[in-house]
Amino acid sequence: MRGVVAVTATFTLMVAIGNVDASKPAPSWSCSVQLRDSPGDIVKSDGAGTYVNGQSGVSCSIDGFSGWLDLRFANSGKRAPARSLVVVGQVNTDGSYNTISSGAELDIKFLSLAVAPLDVLPWRLRVSSSQFQDGFGQFTGDSAYDAGPAVAGTSSLAIATIDACTWQVTSYTTGFGLQTLSHGENATTGTDPRIALLTEVGIPGTSQAVVRGQFVMPFAATIRVIGGKPGCSL
Numbered sequence: 001m002r003g004v005v006a007v008t009a010t011f012t013l014m015v016a017i018g019n020v021d022a023s024k025p026a027p028s029w030s031c032s033v034q035l036r037d038s039p040g041d042i043v044k045s046d047g048a049g050t051y052v053n054g055q056s057g058v059s060c061s062i063d064g065f066s067g068w069l070d071l072r073f074a075n076s077g078k079r080a081p082a083r084s085l086v087v088v089g090q091v092n093t094d095g096s097y098n099t100i101s102s103g104a105e106l107d108i109k110f111l112s113l114a115v116a117p118l119d120v121l122p123w124r125l126r127v128s129s130s131q132f133q134d135g136f137g138q139f140t141g142d143s144a145y146d147a148g149p150a151v152a153g154t155s156s157l158a159i160a161t162i163d164a165c166t167w168q169v170t171s172y173t174t175g176f177g178l179q180t181l182s183h184g185e186n187a188t189t190g191t192d193p194r195i196a197l198l199t200e201v202g203i204p205g206t207s208q209a210v211v212r213g214q215f216v217m218p219f220a221a222t223i224r225v226i227g228g229k230p231g232c233s234l
Contacts, residue, residue, distance in 0.1 A: 045086070198214070
């Protein structure tokens with residue numbers, strides 16, 4: 001009887017441990033981002049090559065719970081990050097901004113959940129520049145309107161799944177029709193041209209946000225998982 005009790009107790013403990021492990025969020029994946037840097041692109045690299053997690057102050061991860069891609073740059077105790085992104089300045093009837101080179105933050109919502117072969121997903125690009133009030137600006141593209149009506153008509157990124165470790169993301173201006181895919185686009189989303197909303201001070205939809213204008217944002221990048229996911233490595 002004691003043996004039965006001992007086995008039962010051990011089994012119960014193993015089940016409890018298994019339940020605790022099952023409740024833990026999935027670990028984040030380490031990643032790299034390589035910008036296309038074609039003539040005419042608005043978002044470009046700083047010319048120092050691929051952004052790799054853990055190198056030169058770069059943080060690149062895909063969250064294990066939400067699936068969001070997050071690319072950002074640490075100051076590492078210096079006045080400016082070792083790496084940065086370049087956002088080419090634009091002038092149109094909506095407004096203008098000067099070229100920005102800053103330790104930006106690029107986020108793509110639900111990247112790891114993208115449905116092959118093509119999906120469309122919201123994105124945002126946060127930048128620091130003295131030309132903006134409080135030194136903060138954010139470009140937002142969200143054709144599904146997840147971020148609210150303030151970004152109505154703006155454009156998501158087109159996500160092409162290359163393999164289990166790799167995605168090609170593209171921000172178009174023209175030549176890419178309305179996509180009614182898994183995450184989908186709102187029927188009123190503008191497609192010619194496709195645009196992002198630039199706000200300063202606060203994020204779209206907040207009372208502090210000031211709209212700077214709407215701008216085309218052509219660029220492309222290859223995103224690779226380089227750690228944390230079986231079969232994916234640098």
